[in-house]
Amino acid sequence: MVDKKGKPTPKRKEAQAKLNLSPLSPGASKESKKALKAQTRIRRMESRAAYMRGEESAMPARDKGPVRRFVRNYIDERRSFAEYFLVIIVVILFLTLIPIPAVQLLAVAIMYSSMIFIGVNGFLMSRKIKKLVTEKFPGEPTKGLGLYGWMRSTQLRRLRAPAPQVGPVTKK
Structure with missing residues (x-):
């Protein structure tokens, strides 16, 4: 059986005064x-x-350190098919709106094949990044570096954060 408390609930001002609490900015002007x-x-x-x-x-x-800088620069100095994936998907979306079944089928085939290609490419890139990091920075942990590089490679170059420090290398 619960007894009544026998007194009214104190007002907020009274409770704060009892606990010596004050508002965050008392008397601050606009x-x-x-x-x-x-x-x-x-x-x-x-x-x-x-x-x-x-x-x-x-x-x-997540972005600090010379190892992460190395991975960012490694990704940023190469162009990849994965960075244009969002653009490709938007084009495919519009292709699926065309009411011709052959075009829709082609669009879906392109979408799935590009997803598979980007997945395999990302897996291989991840392995290569880990190998390069162990060669260049012996003793540094490589956990998460492959996924870090792969995720960066899937972003459009101008939307990457932090911004790329190196330009893409052109082959001659």
Whole structure:
């Protein structure tokens, strides 16, 4: 059997006063809040710009270190079929809207064959990246590097973050 508490619930102000809690910004004016918001926005923009430039201090943990930089540069200096996959899929989507069964069948065949090709290519690229990293950085763990490189290779070059530091190598 539960007994009644015998007194009314205290108001929030009273409970906070009892616990010595205060609001986050007591008495802050609208101007100071706006200024703080603007400063925070500027700081965030500067941090984002540093990240996109590839500055090590602005990188999240998943992108830090010389090994990850090596993998990014390895991927960025090559063009790959995988980076155009999203564009190909959009074209295939429009092809499937054409009410001719042969065109639709061809579009689906292209989609599945490109998915298989990109999957096999990604697997082989992953193995090659791990091999190169163990040669260049002996003793460094290679866990996750293959998938890191493969995922980067599937992004359009101009949408990669951090931005590519090297240009694609042209064959002569």
